[in-house]
Amino acid sequence: xQSVTQLDSQVPVFEEAPVELRCNYSSSxxxxxxxxxxxxxxxxxxxxxxxxxxxLVKGINGFEAEFNKSQTSFHLRKPSVHISDTAEYFCAVSDxxxxxxxxxxxxxxTVRA
Amino acid sequence: NAGVTQTPKFRVLKTGQSxxxxxxxxxxxxxxxxxxxxxxxxxxxxHYSVGEGTTAKGEVPDGYNVSRLKKQNFLxxxxxxxxxxxxxxxxxSSASGYEQYFGPGTRLTVT
Numbered sequence: 001x002q003s004v005t006q007l008d009s010q011v012p013v014f015e016e017a018p019v020e021l022r023c024n025y026s027s028s029x030x031x032x033x034x035x036x037x038x039x040x041x042x043x044x045x046x047x048x049x050x051x052x053x054x055x056l057v058k059g060i061n062g063f064e065a066e067f068n069k070s071q072t073s074f075h076l077r078k079p080s081v082h083i084s085d086t087a088e089y090f091c092a093v094s095d096x097x098x099x100x101x102x103x104x105x106x107x108x109x110t111v112r113a
Numbered sequence: 114n115a116g117v118t119q120t121p122k123f124r125v126l127k128t129g130q131s132x133x134x135x136x137x138x139x140x141x142x143x144x145x146x147x148x149x150x151x152x153x154x155x156x157x158x159x160h161y162s163v164g165e166g167t168t169a170k171g172e173v174p175d176g177y178n179v180s181r182l183k184k185q186n187f188l189x190x191x192x193x194x195x196x197x198x199x200x201x202x203x204x205x206s207s208a209s210g211y212e213q214y215f216g217p218g219t220r221l222t223v224t
Contacts, residue, residue, distance in 0.1 A: 009153070032211050043203055043215035090155060099144060099163060099210030100171070103155040
């Protein structure tokens, strides 16, 4: 079974500054990896996914993430954040052929002017 | 194309009452899921379905039942609600079992 650890529960950041959200996972098999975003009082929306191929994955709204198999990490980055990026971000993992996701506890990003 | 819809959006129950949450998807997805979201705990899987007529237990199934009589609908039932079931409930669907599409959520309070 897999588990996901998001290393920061809260990340305050100023507008136009870069941000990195850290995610580590544990699994005994190969995995698929995801980042979801949840804006206040809404459901979750897929930001990006790693299924195979290039370890650098680009998603919506200027976000990207890098899969590092040796460090079992999938950190999310954005070079310049906007006020509208204020949200909760969830890292999720699924084992091959498992058809289920395991989510981290979430990281709340608050962007200030 | 509405995607994933959930009914109701809000509900307040008294301890011991029962209710059913309805999830509907119009994307012809095989896989459907029910999660609960609690502060600081992320999303935890309650039950899921890999196709019409199938259901399976997730991480936190106790106190809940589900049914998937039609491919587009996935129902979550609480037979005897408890305060510990106060939460936000999300339904999701997927074509592949991996990339999941979420509904807007149901906020349930049990007093």
